[in-house]
Amino acid sequence: MVELCLRGRLELEKAGMRRRGLLSRKVHCKSELPTGDVLLDEALKHIKETHPPETTQTWIEYLSGVYVCFLFFVFLSSCIYDGKCLYNYLNKMY
16 A cells, blocks of 8 residues: 555545544545556555545555455466466576
């Protein structure tokens, strides 16, 4: 989430008069432009499609748990190169 915020893709709702903590503020999609990183783009897509927006704490718990396993699977699926795993391809290079 920090990476997406630094790249200008996400923002937190304003703190308001009561100065709510970071964990209780909602996460909003600021820009839908892809980052070029498979994992970040999948997370951004999921955050963008979630209505109503969830809190920072909810996203941290979600992205650090089961969703990371899904993102890792998506990443591995995108690593197929000519029917061979990217790992084998990279081993030939070095």
